[in-house]
Amino acid sequence: MHRRGVGAGAIAKKKLAEVCYIMSKQIETFKSHLEEFASKHKQEIRKNSQFRVQFQEMCATIGVDPLASGKGFWSEMLGVGDFYYELGVQIIEVCLALKHRNGGLITLDELHQRVLKGRGKYAQDVSQDDLVRAIKKLKAMGNGFGMIPVGGSYLVQSVPAELNMDHTVVLQLAEKKGYVTVSEIKEHLKWERERSCHVLDHLLKEGLAWLDSQAAGEPQYWLPALFSEISSRDVTPDEANQMTP
């Protein structure tokens, strides 16, 4: 009687065809277990982000990727797939919409806020963990989706710009104020001027940094990705005209 499935030792002795048959039977059994689980707890997954985390971690531990395919059991019966794949679409759209401004780099916080806004107030809740998992899946499609650890959280990169350790470290330095200067880099990172300029130039070229050459003292390199909602806001062309000296 199969109570817990067939043991590995027994399998080794069997023929391939037989084992395949066993597998097909086990698949059916598993499917019905999953169906039962879904009928009881599908709502939990939808509503409870903590539960989702637990679920994902357990799957990872046993070597299963519930988000690999929309055709997988997990996706079909628990609806986890649609949740994350749709989130993927929303993430891509937000990043695309802001790329002209931040060059393809955005804080996880800002991404989170904007995705939530886009989903509307009646949509189910989305946690930062959910975003991170959706982004990991997006990597499969090329296009440079990546996450850079900065200031206790992450910057989400959505363009294939080459960012090595030097660039990352400068981004981390700029995180506190939203901008950085050559002197600051030299002081905190002990780099020479040339190396500092090289890195900053690259960030400028990739559209990730803007140069404020009119700043008091020395030029400041600002990172739009790090502008917070509090210290910046979008300005209409009229307002801009009134502001320029």
Added chain:
Amino acid sequence: IYQLKNNAKLDVGVVLLTTHRLIWRDHKNHECCIALSLSQIIYFEEQAAGIGKSAKIVIHLYPVTANKEPGPYQQSKFPYIKLSFKEHGQIEFFRRLTEEMTQKRWETPVPQTISTATGSQTGKTRAVGIVGIERKIEQKRKETEQNISEAFEDLSQLMVKAKEMVELSRSIANKIKDKHGDITEDETIRFKSYLLSMGIANPVTRETHGSGTNYHMQLAKQLGDMLLAPLEERGGMMALTEVYCLVNRARGMELLSPEDLVNACKMFESMQLPLRLRVFDSGVMVVQLQSHSEEEMIASALDNVTDKGSLTSEEFAKLLGLSVLLSKERLLLAEKMGHLCRDDSVEGLRFYPNLF
């Protein structure tokens, strides 16, 4: 009546249903009588009779509130009771109970006064005011807590079974290796679709799970139809992320995973569809119309750049109505082939015809 798992039961008796309460009266001792307000019932369900088991109705109750009348069970760990119908009457009772629970006649206000829940009023057991709201929130919280711990338990059990499936698939993979690839096409396809269903990486080839299954072939065909017009509109090329959004927005549900999309696109060539998946040096992945050949793209890039003297990706993008990302890739391609050269400064990346 059973208390779940406790098996302490009140044995033989008669259950009576009123518009407000459920009453149980001992068969022998008519003095022994207990009652339950219908408002305490969250929901109820039938349990069919089986061999050695009588038909039952399971009644799920709200947690005890502070104003509960004294009774045989002041508190209980178990929020269900079961009524066991040893002889008959279950069907009729269930129907009547459903009726009463739907109509909820105990909630209809009694004409005299609005009263808060008091001990002896059987009619108005619905609490009002802030206290009532707080109680409801607490009820909900306890309910949720219980649901969640049950869910976690069930989840752990499910994972144990899933792990068995993973191990089984590894055993099969080992067998396939031992056979040195002597396995039928049919078995291979079936094995791959199991892996896909379970979300297990193919242990034999380590390739992305499920590539080459029937599912992906079907998808490839669908994409072949669906993408022709959008591709034409966009100069014959679309970034894969753009395709992902387009396709999933159109579907609305049963969405594709990123990997599904990639695996389906990989099959374009073998299925002789007029599309190709292409990966640029930068890592950008695109779907392009096969009809838009490489030479054409490079020639068009060169023509445009020569025409304008020089172009940046943004300018080129505007000219052709392409995304900046893709126009950059085309310029890079033309450069790679030696037709363009670059001027890379902080002001931007600009391409010129290569006169060298």
